[in-house]
Amino acid sequence: MLANLLEFEFLRNTFLTGIIIGIIAPLLGAFIVVRRLSLIADALSHVTLAGIAFGLLMEKKTGILWITPFYSGLGFSVIGAILIERLRRVYTAFQELAIPIILSGGVGLSVIFISIANGFNTDLYNYLFGSVSAVSRNDLFSIIVIAIIVCAVIFLFYKELFLLSFDEEHAEVTGIHAKRIHFIFILLTALVIAASIRIVGVLLVSALMTLPVAASIRIAKGFKQTIIYAIIFGEVAVILGLISGYYLEIPPGGTIVVLLIFLLIATIIGKKITQSLLNRKHQSHGEVLK
């Protein structure tokens, strides 16, 4: 792959995009998981699919090329994020209702757009499961801009986001604008999902945000360590997943997620073994003292 990486621009674009989303997806995913909002990523990814279908429809029916599927997906994702926030305020006692409403709405719209277009070619398949050859230079630039925005906002609002994740009431008591910060957070999620879809696909994007964190949370001490381990797991899975996907001619979304599942299982087993070894050590130490 290395020789091809130097030779073909699309491979370089894919690889660079993979490295970028391997950082930003778990980075934001850490906040998503601890706030118990894991399903929001799924809802937004399905809305993004509607946006992508809309962009493809525009291309096919009107010949309008400036609304690329990437930008229409991004637009729909941001609108979906805004709607989720609105719905969460309408159903304050059942905030999770916003997720199935937006998710099913996204799928419904996708079906309508796909039907109007009388179906699409393999491009839609690439958006569903990811592709190693789907990232254009323009997409790469947009993803770099998104990554800079995401990293900058998290750097600037880290302590507020952390407090909000741990204790929303305390955040409000201390005068933090909880609603505004939460809104920014949901917008960032929409951006990261739109950026990640080219590589891992609509159906698997939430896995890239949550699985590295699920693995990391088993072994990390503290939140910063959770983020660092999650990024390491994310990067390992993305790089190996892209390489294996390329050689096996399998959409990388599948290989990345399966690798993440392996990493998750490894951390769960590793933690259990370490725990039982520690327990044995404590028991034998107790017997010596007796």
Place this chain on the structure above:
Amino acid sequence: MNEDIVNMHSVDFYYGSRQALSNIDFSIKSGEFIGLVGPNGGGKTTLIKLLLGLEKPTNGSISLFGQSIERFKQKNKIGYVSQKSNTFNRGFPATVEEVVAMGLTSKKGYFRRFTKQDKQKIKQAIALVGMEAYSHDNIGDLSGGQQQRIFIARALVSDPELLILDEPTVGVDAENVEKFFNLLHELNKKNITLLLVTHDIGTMTHHASQVVCLNKTLHFHGDPKVFQEMTDQEVSQFYGHQLNLVSHQH
């Protein structure tokens, strides 16, 4: 004469059509240790929410540190340990240091990172509650009593002048409750004003310098000895049901 740091004047509060507080006139002087008691649904937590600015009074006015609550911006002057501190997500991956650091978020303001001095302050707050040996442990791995100390450290790290604690000893064993009150006395000696909400009247009359009894309206505000000398029947009238005060005295 110590100055008033909290003043509530003719405060009413309604949740929809249900009145939660009626005509509350109440003040806290600097350095006091106030025990706020009353039955469930008597408005104790509502009163706390009003002081914290989480709710606005339907009628009346509130001032904090000489400023009307609408204009009061120095949120770090008030430390708060909520009822919910006992029910946080124990699987949350946060170390003791990270939790205590949250207490400085408001004081630092937006876009500012923690400095070396802040980190020193965090260590001092952890040491003040005697938990320095656990600084790098996840908070979920600690016992209920230890977690409560950490939440107090979080409230103390911003150097508050008033510390509000809402039912902080729920779920904490008797030995740790005693340690907890010793810590409160130490803080009170350092001139931190305390407002402690509790169900435990016996403990409260033993520790507080002033007792406030609230059941929608203010029924008693004064010396704990006077409150203790009241007959069970008199106190039961405030509560609206029979009480036996002797059983909880320490």
